[in-house]
Amino acid sequence: MSDKQSDKDEKTGLSRRGFLGASALTSAAVAASGLVGGVMTRDSWAAAAKEAQQKIHVAPGELDEYYGFWSGGHQGEVRVLGIPSMRELMRIPVFNVDSATGWGLTNESRHILGDSAKFLNGDCHHPHISMTDGKYDGKYLFINDKANSRVARIRLDIMKCDKITTIPNVQAIHGLRLQKVPYTKYVFCNAEFIIPHPNDGKVFDLEDENSFTLYNAVDAETMEVAFQVIVDGNLDNTDMDYTGRFTAATCYNSEKAFDLGGMMRNERDWVVVFDIPAVEKEIKAGRFITLGDSKVPVVDGRKKDGKDSVVTRYIPVPKNPHGLNTSTDGKYFIANGKLSPTCTMIDIDLLPDLFAGKLKDPRDVVVGEPELGLGPLHTTFDGRGNAYTTLFIDSQVVKWNMEEARRAYKGEKVNYIKQKLDVHYQPGHLHASLCETSEADGKWLVALSKFSKDRFLPTGPLHPENDQLIDISGDVMKLVHDGPTFAEPHDCIMARRDQIKTRKIWDRNDPFFAPTVAMAKKDGIKLEEDNKVIRDGNKVRVYMTSMAPAYGLTEFKVKQGNEVTVVITNMDQIEDVSHGFVMVNHGVSMEISPNQTSSITFIADKPGLHWYYCSWFCHALHMEMVGRMMVEPA
Known part of the structure; x- marks a missing residue:
């Protein structure tokens, strides 16, 4: 960081963050929101927040507009909140032991946990709701357990977990997303860590050709593993398109290293794109193997002798990417840079040509690489052409326009950044209302900040984290609520209350x-x-x-x-x-x-x-x- 970036600028008197926030706002937003010299004053921020806070008050006897489902992080549970009140309604135990409900103690829950009932911990990261035709159908919510390589399914009519699957041949299930159309047939999940195969203690070299990780597809109804795909490098986060053909995942360890320096050695890592019908075709033709005691079909998606597999393509992106998000309009996979100040926009419509060999360079599918700030981790969408990305190092959420970023990539001078909003502090995931569906309504955004520092009453060395609710319904983002949370709610998802149909009492034939x-x-x-x-x-x-x-x-x-x-x-x-x-x-x-x-x-x-x-x-x-x-x- 240069001297000009680190402290207040001598000419403007603005801090680096203040300067970025000022330069990032359009003139329309300036005119509409009480900005002085491009910067919101204390009074204008307070007025904006007060106006927005009126929207989040849910009076006694009234109901919230949205259900929010929060991953319970290291607690191993899922938490149910009402949005916009941010009131916690229920906790759904999944990978943890819960004495209130008897989860992990009762015979019914231990039957669901199966052999993995021996594990008393879990690490939930990514909750996602089943879909039909690109809309939430309210049937299931799926959640991963990174700690013990499991995927669980929650029935939303009773809000209890009814299936848990341990993924074979892998360690650490991290990224998880669902098939969107025509319905959620598959749950796609990334195994993050590279391990030897067989992992019997005879080989520890991660660069060995038999050391790899796998991309996994779980049948959403049976909860059995449908197939696995061997990949080069490791896997982080994943998402699927709106056609049902392509999924994509980020890789931050293309080096196959085990140490910090080694994992940052390459200037570029990649996004690996999977052609799901091609994988199914390979399995149907019998072109697969099995690993160890598992009978799950495994397709090799690695490059061999410089030649692509029929089921994957590797698209170079700036180093150590993290989040992978599909834009609501279905146009882009967006990979978030983490160690690069950029996001990479991959045009999904160009992927058929990439797989057909019509494009010479995999980078030909990249149509935008906007520079957003330091530490971009995840991106969400408002359904109006805008994207919102968390900047972990800058402790900000940045709002930017995707089409303008695409034009800028072609050389046009256009200010695609619309606003930068300070959040507190170090945000990871963020989620906008209905943003993973074709019904994204651009009303609310939740930023899940990893640190709370001075936002709440002190609680000793271990602090709560901070979930912040932001009004995104207008031209300017407005922070309206802080909420302390425990043991890292990693991610969340929101659905309209009419999309979730719960039972009042049990069916005796359940x-x-x-x-x-x-x-x-x-x-x-x-x-x-x-x-x-x-x-x-x-x-x-x-x-x-x-x-x-x-x-x-x-x-x-x-x-x-x-x-x-x-x-x-x-x-x-x-x-x-x-x-x-x-x-x-x-x-x-x-x-x-x-x-x-x-x-x-x-x-x-x-x-x-x-x-x-x-x-x-x-x-x-x-x-x-x-x-x-x-x-x-x-």
């Missing part, structure tokens, strides 16, 4: 608890009627109903060392009358909502009297909703 229903049927139990104890050797199954304010069984007897399974069916039909079950001093806790069946298994290892109680306040006599387990000595 597949969520089907395994428990099958067990009861085998025991000859009618879950809606029976309150019985079934003894099967050392295993005891306790079936009971619940209806506020009482359990169907207020006591049962077992022997020390018995494996006890408690199955409870909530017979309340009234919305919001949930019950809980906690066995004191046994690590046992679960939720049973109206019409739901839940079960949990534990060892009765302590002789004596042990109380159980309802943990969800359900009735004026809630405290009296108790029972006791009597454990006889072995």
Whole structure:
């Protein structure tokens, strides 16, 4: 950074950030928004914010316009917020253990977690909602677990996870996006880290030809891995076009290095583009391999002897790119530079010619490379031709016009940057309302800032992060809300409230608890009627109903060392009358909502009297909703 950039400019008296903000605004925005000399005054900022804040007030009895789904970061969960109020409505446990609902403890949740139930951690990054014809259909939300290489599916009618898949042959599932048209057939996800194959400790050289990572496609309905593609370099973020043919992913480690210096060695890395129908054709023709114990078809998408694979193309872009976003109009893949101050605009309409060999240079599909600022990470869109990019180092969101950036790339003198807005601090992802669909409405933008520093009451060395709500409905972005968040909400997504249809009570035929229903049927139990104890050797199954304010069984007897399974069916039909079950001093806790069946298994290892109680306040006599387990000595 030069001396002129680092401190206040001697001629203008503006800081570098102030200068950039001033020069980035159009004359129309200046005239419309109370700017003096191209810079918003303190009074004009305050007035703009006050006007915008009136839009975010959701009065008692009113509902938010949008559902927001936030990744819970290292907590391993998904959080549900109302937009624009930014009120947290619910937390959906996915890769974590949650004692309130019993997720990770109940038999139903452990059945969904499968073998990965042994992991008590998760690292959620990218939530995305299933689509039909380029619009959210409200059926599913998908989320990745970078920590343990998993992908999960959440049913949005009950807002609970119903499937979790561990991706074979890879480590660290990071970028995740969905097929947009004609419907979400595939969930595409990047495995970030390069590993040897087989990874048996005999080879540790990442530059070996058998060291690589894979691009993965998961069937959205079955949640089975449909196929994998071997790539050169590593993979970071991904997105798909609006035709259903092309996906693209960024690579920041084309060097296949394991150290920081090595990963920054090349001046350019690349975006790898995948031709999905071509991959399917290769598999149908039997031109694939399998790896290790997995039966998933694997297609080789690497360059060999300088020749392209039929399923991929590698487009050089400035070094260490990060985010990869498809513009709402379907025209561009936009790769965000990270270590370059630029974004790279790839014209999707030119990709068929690139795959057909009609273009001599892969860079021929690049039609814009706007210089935006320091540390561009992710880009979102308002549906009006404008893009919004986070600048991590500058702690700003920059608004820029895509077509003007394309004209500037051709040499035309045009100011494509419309505004730079300070956010606090170091923003990563950002998301505009409906921006991943053809219905992008350009109303709200959320900037997810990694640092909060001085924005909130101090909380010791570990600070909350800061989600900021920005009004983008006019010519000028207006910051209207700060919200502290814990353990890195990495990304978020917004859908209109009419696009999400939730159940008020459970359907008794719901597949969520089907395994428990099958067990009861085998025991000859009618879950809606029976309150019985079934003894099967050392295993005891306790079936009971619940209806506020009482359990169907207020006591049962077992022997020390018995494996006890408690199955409870909530017979309340009234919305919001949930019950809980906690066995004191046994690590046992679960939720049973109206019409739901839940079960949990534990060892009765302590002789004596042990109380159980309802943990969800359900009735004026809630405290009296108790029972006791009597454990006889072995």
